[in-house]
Amino acid sequence: MDFEHKPVLFEECIENLDIKPDGVYVDGTLGGAGHSSAIYQKLGEKGMLIGLDQDGFALETSKKRLEDQNGKGSLIFANTNFVNIKSVCFENKIACVDGILLDLGVSSHQLDEAERGFSYNKDAPLDMRMDRRQKFTAETIVNEYSKEEIKKIIREFGEENWASRIAEFIVQRRDEKRIETTGELVEIIKAAIPSSARREGPHPAKRTFQALRIAVNDELGILSKAIEEGVNLLKPGGRFCIITFHSLEDRIVKNEFNKYINPCTCPSTFPVCVCGKKKLAESVHRKPIVPSVKELEENPRARSAKLRVLEKQ
Template sequence: MDFHHVSVLLQESVEALNIKPDGIYADGTLGGGGHSYRICERLGNNGKLIGIDQDSNAIAAAAQRLKEYESKVIFVNDNFANIKSILDKVEMNAIDGAIMDLGVSSHQLDEGQRGFSYQHDAPLDMRMDRRNTLTAKSIVNEYSEEEIRKIIFEYGEEKWAKRIANFIVQHRQTAPIETTGELVEIIKRAVPAGARRDGPHPAKRTFQAIRIAVNDELGILETAIRDFVDVLKVGGRLAIITFHSLEDRIVKQTYNSLSSGCECPPQFPICICNKKPIVKLVNRKPRLPSEQELEENPRARSSKLRVLEKL
C-alpha cells in the first residue's frame, strides 16, 4: 500500500530538535515517516527513534520507508497521549526530544475508504485508530441535535452549525446516514447558497469537527504536551506542528503556562505560589511555511510550528 504523506515544515522542525547522534527521540505522529527519516539520518549507531502512530497502516508504511534504519527505530502502534506507558513498554525513562505533526495525514485524506474526506464517497468512519469503537456514523446517527451542533460549532468553528445539525437530525429520521457523500449533500442543503459561493468547501468545517470528535484530538492534547515535557531530559526539545486555530491555541496556552513563573495576583507583596518555569520557548512566534513550500504543498497553508526546551 502506498502511504503518501508530504511532511510539512520538515527541515525547520527537525533542525529545531538539535539532534544529538546518540540521543533518544520520539515521533508521536509517525505518518509516512517523513520527519522520522530526517531524524534517523542524523542519529549515530547508539541513537534511537521511537515511532508512534495509532494508525496501523502508517506503521506498516513507515517501516518500509525506514528500512535502512531499522536497527535505530522502535515502532509503537499507540496514541502519543500514552507516551509515559509507551516508554515503560520500551524500557526507557526519558527522551532527548519529540516531534508531533497534528491532524489528519495526506494519505488518510486521499485513501477514500477511511471516510475522512468530503471529496470521496465512502462509509462514514474517520477513525485514525480502527480499534476504537466510536465512528463518524455513530455521531451523526446517534448523538442529539444539540450535541451535534456543539461539535460542529466548537470544533469546526462553523457558523451554520445549528442549521447543519438540524438538517442531519431531520434526514436520519427517514433513514440512517451511511456515507460521506450523503453527509456532504445534507450539509450543502443546510448551508445557504450565498454562503456556499465564497470560501472553502461547505462541508470542510463539519468534516474537520466530526473527525476531531471521533479521535478526541483536542481532549488529549494538553495532557499529552505536559506528559511529553515530563519525560524530556533537561535541554530536550518538543516541536509541535498544528493545522488549525483550536489546536494551535491549546499548544500556545500550554507552552505559555509551562514557561511562566509566578502566578500570584499582582497585589501580593511576595510570591507564595513558588511556581517556576519548567520550559523556555525556543521561538516566541510560531514558524510558518515558506512561500516555496506553500506552492509545492497547498495543504501546508495553515500550519504553525511551536518549539519548547526543557529547563
C-alpha cells in the same frame, strides 16, 4: 496502497529538534516517516528513534522504510496513540528523551484513501477513525447523537457559524433514513448553508468534517494530556515540537506550553512572585513558525500549519 505523505515544515522541524547523534527521539505521529527518516539519518550507534502511530498500516509501512535505511541507531515502534508516549518509553526502560515531535495533521494518505471517510471530496462510509481498531465512528455521531450534541460538536470543534442549522438538517434527514456516507452528509451540509454563504471561503463541509474527526478521535482531550506526559519525559535541554493545523489545536498547544514557560499564578498587581512556581521551560521562538511561500506553492495542504517549539530547562 502505498503510503505517501509530504511532511510539513520539514526543515524547520529537523532544525528545531536540535538532533544529537546519541539522543533519544520520539515521533508520536509517525505517518509515512517523512520527518522520522531525517531524524534517523542523524543518529549514531547510541541514538534511538521511537515511532508511534495509531494507524496500523502507516506504522508497518514506515517501519519497513526506516529499517531499509540501515541506519546506525536503534528503532522502537508502537501501534498506539501518542497520548501513551510515557508508557511506551517506560515499557522499553527509557526514563527520558531528548526530543519529541507531533504532527497533528491528517496525512495525505488518509485523505486520499477514500474508504477512511476523512475527505468531503470523496464519497465513502462515514468513518473518520485514526485507529481502525476502535468501534466509534462519525456515523455514530451523525445518527445517534442528539441535535444539541451535534450542534455543540460542530460549533466548538469546527467553529462553524451554521452549526445549529446543519445539526437541524442532519436530524431531519436521519429521520427518513440513516446517514451512512460522506457524500450524503456533504449534500445535507450544502442544503443547510445558504447559497450566499457558500460562494466564498473554503468548502462548505470543511468545518463540519473537521469537527467530526476531532470528536471521533478525541483529538483535543488527548493533546493536553500528551503535552503534559511529553514535557515530563524531556531531559533538560530537550525539545518538544508540535505542528498544528487549526486554531483550536494551536490554542491548546500555546496554553499548555505557557504553563511551563510562565507558571506563576500571582495577580498581575503583585510586584514580585510569591506563589513559588518556577518555570520549567522556554519558548524557542516568540511566535509560531509558519510555512514559507515556496512550501505553500509546493504543498497547499500546509497553508494552516503552525510549529511551536518548547525547550525544557
